[in-house]
Amino acid sequence: MIRTYGDLIKFLNTPGETVKTVARKLPIGEKRVRALLKDEGYSFDRLTSKWRYTGEGQAPDNELLFGKPHEEETEILPSVQPTKEQVAPAVFTPEQVTVIQEIVKEYLVNATINVTPPPPSQSKALHERVMALPREEGKRSTFLTYGNALDRIEKLAQRTWIDKAALVTLALSDFADKHE
Secondary structure: OOOOOHHHHHOOOOOOOOOOHHHHHHOOOHHHHHHHHHHOEEEEOOOOEEEEOOOOOOOOOOOOOOOOOOOHHHHOOOOOOOOOOOOOOOOOHHHHHHHHHHHHHHHHHHHHHOOOOHHHOOOOOOOHHHHHHOOOOOOOOOOOOOHHHHHHHHHHHHOOOOOOHHHHHHHHHHHHHHOO
């Protein structure tokens, strides 16, 4: 099992093994495998046909490939919660209280105005609707879209990891249901 950079390099330096075969064993693609290696300071030596560490310092052979948090994303939390004596109570002046109340009222008014219930076709979770699509041979078609509709579908597909064809199928189906 490939868990660390050392495991990965050992596997890649085995005769007959390539980045492509590693990518099939890991949940990432070839480009991502190469990027991981390059980011950690590894490079492919064409003379020896082996991967080796060319970065500064010691090779990160024992570091995990996945699950390694970025330093800027980690936060050290205290192991003990502060006591009431350690926490200063928030004290606001009457003017500050009035301003805060106005801000909250304005927010609540705007929030209720802008909230619209989802149409019945969207009441089911998106992924449930995709799973309910018939798994049959689809019909291939090329069409032109106007505006940014396709860009929005592509962003939604990237964000939700749902196939663009499934999203377009749902959109067209909803449109046909509404206008039939």
